[in-house]
Every structure is written in structure tokens, then in C-alpha cells.
Amino acid sequence: NAGVTQTPKFRILKIGQSMTLQCTQDMNHNYMYWYRQDPGMGLKLIYYSVGAGITDKGEVPNGYNVSRSTTEDFPLRLELAAPSQTSVYFCASTQRRAGANVLTFGAGSRLTVL
Amino acid sequence: GENVEQHPSTLSVQEGDSAVIKCTYSDSASNYFPWYKQELGKGPQLIIDIRSNVGEKKDQRIAVTLNKTAKHFSLHITETQPEDSAVYFCAATLLDSSYKLIFGSGTRLLVRP
Numbered sequence: 001n002a003g004v005t006q007t008p009k010f011r012i013l014k015i016g017q018s019m020t021l022q023c024t025q026d027m028n029h030n031y032m033y034w035y036r037q038d039p040g041m042g043l044k045l046i047y048y049s050v051g052a053g054i055t056d057k058g059e060v061p062n063g064y065n066v067s068r069s070t071t072e073d074f075p076l077r078l079e080l081a082a083p084s085q086t087s088v089y090f091c092a093s094t095q096r097r098a099g100a101n102v103l104t105f106g107a108g109s110r111l112t113v114l
Numbered sequence: 115g116e117n118v119e120q121h122p123s124t125l126s127v128q129e130g131d132s133a134v135i136k137c138t139y140s141d142s143a144s145n146y147f148p149w150y151k152q153e154l155g156k157g158p159q160l161i162i163d164i165r166s167n168v169g170e171k172k173d174q175r176i177a178v179t180l181n182k183t184a185k186h187f188s189l190h191i192t193e194t195q196p197e198d199s200a201v202y203f204c205a206a207t208l209l210d211s212s213y214k215l216i217f218g219s220g221t222r223l224l225v226r227p
Binding site for chain 1: 218
């Protein structure tokens with residue numbers, strides 16, 4: 001199993017450009033998440049999804065959009081990139097059930113906005 | 115919503131010593147408290163978790179304690195080894211249908227040989 005796969009691993013954007021961070025998981029997990037990690041600031045929840053067709057905002061959703069058309073994929077869209085969106089982005093997933101709440105994280109996508 | 119504070123931000127210990135990382139949470143409804151370890155260049159991985167109906171949980175050299183009244187929980191690592199060097203995150207959530215895991219700001223642990 002590949003687990004949680006994120007692409008790209010690195011990307012440099014100019015201010016005002018748009019892009020999509022891809023996330024796919026092959027574990028048939030129903031819950032998926034996007035977090036961003038700024039230096040010394042921990043992990044902040046951007047958006048999450050409890051199943052295909054269902055998404056909801058996390059702590060810091062402004063400037064981002066998500067969709068969940070399939071169980072496997074949870075892309076994160078950045079519209080009009082800003083320097084404040086420079087960060088490392090992590091996608092995670094879990095199969096919510098009694099006694100099993102472990103998040104499996106991808107390796108991260110490092111985004112720089114100049 | 116939930117807010118989690120974590121201290122210290124950095125911690126340096128001698129190999130073989132113990133390390134303690136502390137977290138406080140704001141939402142008294144939270145009932146699940148995991149700890150994740152992040153090694154350089156990788157995503158975080160769960161190392162131990164505790165539910166609110168338990169005061170302490172231990173797994174070999176790692177233990178977590180929970181004080182619901184004070185709304186704080188701690189990670190204890192005994193007999194530290196160089197491979198314990200990493201960033202550690204605490205988190206808190208209510209185990210309901212949304213399962214929004216809110217993380218602390220992280221602690222960078224350095225174990226000196």
C-alpha cells in the first residue's frame with residue numbers, strides 16, 4: 001500500500017497564481033484532512049472531509065478550497081496565492097471507527113509564494 | 115473551538131535522561147488526546163494516545179498522563195535515546211462524527227549523545 005500520496009513535493013508560485021495540491025489515499029479511509037505547518041506554529045487544520053461529497057472548514061480555511069468527489073482523492077486548491085500561504089502542507093486520512101482514530105499523514109508539500 | 119497550547123517549544127536533554135512535554139486544552143468536551151512524532155522531512159506519526167476515561171497510559175519508555183480537571187496532559191519519555199530526537203505534537207479532540215484533531219505548536223526534542 002502506498003498510504004497517503006501528495007504531489008507535488010515542492011512548488012514555487014508567484015503572487016496571484018493558482019494551483020492545486022493533490023492528495024490521494026489507497027486505504028479506503030473515509031476521513032481526510034489538510035493541515036499546514038508553519039515554522040514553530042504547529043499544524044493548523046485547513047479543511048477536512050468525513051466522506052465523499054462532504055467537506056467542512058477547519059481553523060484556517062481562508063484562501064483555500066477543497067473538493068471530495070471520490071473516497072480516494074482530496075485536492076486542495078489555492079486561489080490567488082499570497083506570501084502568507086508559504087508553508088508545508090500535509091494531507092492526512094483515517095478510517096473512523098471505535099478504537100481506531102490514527103491519522104496517516106503524507107510526506108508533505110512545500111509551497112513557496114514569492 | 116478547541117485550542118491547544120504546548121510547552122516547551124524546544125527541549126534539550128542528555129541521553130538517558132527523561133523528557134517531559136506539557137499541553138493544555140481549552141474545550142472541556144474533548145475526550146481524546148494523541149501524541150504525534152515528526153522526524154525530519156516526514157509527516158507526523160502517532161506514538162501514543164489517551165482517552166478521557168483514563169488517567170495514565172504507558173508504552174515501554176513512553177507514557178502520557180491526563181488531568182481532566184486542570185485540562186492538561188503530558189508526555190513522558192524515559193531513558194531518552196538519540197533516535198528520540200524529533201518534533202513532538204500533542205492534539206485534542208472530541209470523538210464525534212466530525213473528528214477535528216487540533217494540534218499544539220510542537221516541541222523540538224534534542225537528545226545529546
